[in-house]
Amino acid sequence: MIIAIDGPSGAGKSTLGKMLAKSQNLLYLDTGAMYRAVGLAVLDANVSFEDKARVAEIAENARIELVGEPENLQVFLDGTDVSAEIRNTQVGQAASIVSTISEVRRILVEHQRAIGETAKNGAVLDGRDIGSVVFTSADLKFFVTAKPEARARRRYEEDLEKGRSTSYEQTFAEINERDERDVSRADSPLLIAEDAVVIDTSEMDLTEVFEQMMQIVQEKGAKATVNLT
Numbered sequence: 245m246i247i248a249i250d251g252p253s254g255a256g257k258s259t260l261g262k263m264l265a266k267s268q269n270l271l272y273l274d275t276g277a278m279y280r281a282v283g284l285a286v287l288d289a290n291v292s293f294e295d296k297a298r299v300a301e302i303a304e305n306a307r308i309e310l311v312g313e314p315e316n317l318q319v320f321l322d323g324t325d326v327s328a329e330i331r332n333t334q335v336g337q338a339a340s341i342v343s344t345i346s347e348v349r350r351i352l353v354e355h356q357r358a359i360g361e362t363a364k365n366g367a368v369l370d371g372r373d374i375g376s377v378v379f380t381s382a383d384l385k386f387f388v389t390a391k392p393e394a395r396a397r398r399r400y401e402e403d404l405e406k407g408r409s410t411s412y413e414q415t416f417a418e419i420n421e422r423d424e425r426d427v428s429r430a431d432s433p434l435l436i437a438e439d440a441v442v443i444d445t446s447e448m449d450l451t452e453v454f455e456q457m458m459q460i461v462q463e464k465g466a467k468a469t470v471n472l473t
């Protein structure tokens with residue numbers, strides 16, 4: 245079973261993806277964390293984002309590992325735990341820039357497919373292009389979205405909770421900047437796959453959204469059983 249969850253940042257994809265993976269006993273793959281790890285590797289190497297060939301080389305050579313259970317997933321870059329570092333704003337912007345480079349996408353998509361295909365029971369992948377590029381024949385595709393104000397509010401509260409210094413206005417501006425880059429890039433822009441179930445979480449509690457998604461997952465499971473008999 246492959247479940248794709250795409251959508252803009254701050255819509256609740258990762259929280260929902262982790263909940264779904266846990267309840268269905270599936271692997272959870274945060275593909276954004278992979279782009280973030282490449283972004284961090286480029287910053288660490290002090291390489292210009294303009295130098296696409298060098299950036300692609302860094303992506304090719306980076307050893308990115310996602311380890312542990314969905315709720316406390318750790319991200320390692322070349323053996324170092326970078327789980328906290330990749331969440332800062334600077335790395336978020338770096339991830340958004342490296343994700344516009346086709347060669348970087350090709351390398352990471354290849355990894356993502358290999359991980360999804362070899363996962364024991366299947367996987368939940370969250371990102372921007374899972375249903376439209378990485379797994380076009382996923383069993384289920386969700387597009388989780390919310391108004392920019394709601395997404396910025398959530399991200400801002402999350403940052404406050406984690407002790408990161410920021411303001412709502414700054415978070416809102418950053419969300420808009422990333423949205424703009426994610427939807428306008430030439431290669432694999434953020435879009436709603438034709439067969440995706442669209443869920444707007446602006447006015448909903450994430451537990452309510454999760455229940456809706458679970459119902460759809462269960463219906464899908466029931467249909468698969470019917471088809472088999």
Ligand code: DC
Nearest residue numbers: 253275276279339340343371372373
């Ligand atoms: O989901 P996130 O905010 O951690 O993602 C970081 C950046 O990576 C985001 O700006 C878009 C990019 N990304 C992407 O282009 N494709 C994916 N499948 C996942 C993330």
